[in-house]
Amino acid sequence: MKITQTHTIAFFSVLFMLMASISLFAVQKLQYSASAVLASRTAEALAHTVNLARTSYSANIASLRTHPDITVEALYHGKPLSIPNPTTFAIELGESISNPNEGLILHTYSQYPFKSRMLTGGPQDDFQHDALSNLTTETPVFERIEELGGMTVLRHAEAIFMEQSCVDCHNYHPGSPKKDWQVGDIRGAIDVTLPLDGGDDALASTVQYSYIIFMAFSVISLLCMFITLKRTHHLSRELDRKVKMRTTILNKMAYTDSLTLIANRRSYEEFSDNIINQKCSNSLPLAIIIYDFDHFKQINDQYGHDVGDECLVATVKAVSAILPEDNDFHARIGGEEFAIILKHVSNEELENIIQRVLESVRQVNIPKQPDIQITCSIGATLAKELNEPTIKNIVKAADDALYEAKSLGRDQWVNKPYTPNKK
Known part of the structure; x- marks a missing residue:
């Protein structure tokens, strides 16, 4: 510029x-x-x-x-x-x-x-x-x-x-x-x-004066043009900066859950697709954890949606705090359903993280409603190899594990093994 x-x-x-x-x-x-x-x-x-x-x-x-x-x-x-x-x-x-x-x-x-x-x-x-x-x-x-x-x-x-x-x-x-x-x-x-x-x-003096006046107006016009050009350049740079900042904000909003400020479902799906597009060569072993609040509808009905939102925000903060840095993806994929994707983890590390997630949710405290007890059910799976065009089968294994955890009485976890389809 x-x-x-x-x-x-x-x-x-x-x-x-x-x-x-x-x-x-x-x-x-x-x-x-x-x-x-x-x-x-x-x-x-x-x-x-x-x-x-x-x-x-x-x-x-x-x-x-x-x-x-x-x-x-x-x-x-x-x-x-x-x-x-x-x-x-x-x-x-x-x-x-x-x-x-x-x-x-x-x-x-x-x-x-x-x-x-x-x-x-x-x-x-x-x-x-x-x-x-x-x-x-x-x-x-x-x-x-x-x-x-x-x-x-x-x-x-x-x-x-x-x-x-x-x-x-x-x-x-x-x-x-x-x-x-x-x-x-x-x-x-x-x-x-x-x-x-x-x-x-x-006559010569009149013509010379006319030329001097013309040149004076030309110089003034040129200075005004330079000032305007400089001002326009400054405004253009400022506008570019604001547009980039606003674009960054809009992009972040498009991929961020507005309540919990973690990734939303759209971001979750694109992240999953990227893992498949890269053929998981730099992601395996790959683990998916899906956790769902227990009886969350009762909290909303009894205390109101504002308190329910407060519970969601507090729980997400507690869970995010115990996840490994630079090796996790945390997203809200439903009303009270969340997903965590972990790369390069062993089965032992996965189960350790699952137990910490379950315990951190139990310890969430809502200051205005200290009697609220929050629990969640967790389903997880670990993929060591993948030869399928989508990640949906891995997600299905984690969903099946979550359903099994809920059927066993909630407030617990199930780690269901994932076996890829062989062609």
């Missing part, structure tokens, strides 16, 4: 360490996934804000395009009464938001940049080329996680759709590389790059 318990504890310890490792890996994955989701939402918000600002700006300056003194153009810097066109506005807004040192970059680009922006206004890398190839009306967002400048970043591209004000400008602008734009066409994309490594200490 100790080995089993040790193995169980070792198994759960290994399981716990494996679970801790898997949990750490899962928590790190969770932190990475949460960072990616958070970055995606942030990039989406930034792109939407810039795109909304561009659209709003384009709509608000539409009326200024016809103003005689104000010009709307890409190269507006240093020119009085000149303002940026919507594309330039979006590009410069993105540049003001960007912080490349921290991995935050916002870039607006198009597949059809104006000639003045051919170097910077078109797609600059593989991601931006892939984004323009994959963005559609049904799929207006394209994302990918990449390594950029030794930093893990999320690249988020969101389509820029042509509004009516944009179509009116681009289709009639002399420098426009494309003049067949329609409302809803994809003009280009807003590319938002956000870092994933160490970008959110609060």
Whole structure:
């Protein structure tokens, strides 16, 4: 049982360490996934804000395009009464938001940049080329996680759709590389790059706290399991002990007479059968003594069964006291009938024991009823050889001797010779 318990504890310890490792890996994955989701939402918000600002700006300056003194153009810097066109506005807004040192970059680009922006206004890398190839009306967002400048970043591209004000400008602008734009066409994309490594200490702390709490509960659960296992092991051993003790008691009760506390008839019969099964090779010469109380019914009728039981108990104690140690079997085989089996005795030893049994019964005294005189009749036989499958013929010889003792007037004994049947 100790080995089993040790193995169980070792198994759960290994399981716990494996679970801790898997949990750490899962928590790190969770932190990475949460960072990616958070970055995606942030990039989406930034792109939407810039795109909304561009659209709003384009709509608000539409009326200024016809103003005689104000010009709307890409190269507006240093020119009085000149303002940026919507594309330039979006590009410069993105540049003001960007912080490349921290991995935050916002870039607006198009597949059809104006000639003045051919170097910077078109797609600059593989991601931006892939984004323009994959963005559609049904799929207006394209994302990918990449390594950029030794930093893990999320690249988020969101389509820029042509509004009516944009179509009116681009289709009639002399420098426009494309003049067949329609409302809803994809003009280009807003590319938002956000870092994933160490970008959110609060998120990392929250995930770490979650892992610490999880491991604390796991340790507590493991300790509770060990305590429960130990307690269960203790209770199991205690239960086994009690079951064995109760089984011993029940076995003893099954083979013991409840009043006199010597062997009962069941025990007597099994003991006799065992002698036959062993072919008496280690039991001969074998003697059987059967003694029966004289006029015991009168004692019960006159003094009551309680006194009768007291007489039985006192008599059995007296008889057991004079029997040879480790060489006798004493059993109650009837109401007031008892049997003694002796092994390895001579006829002289048998008759000596019979006389002592008879005398010990006569000397039994019942303190509460000193006038009671107890006697018994005894029948006995001695077998020096046996070639029969049962012991019943030996018992019959002892029974016949008992009957003869009673017929001779009781309070005496008869030793009847036993002769086995010859085949």
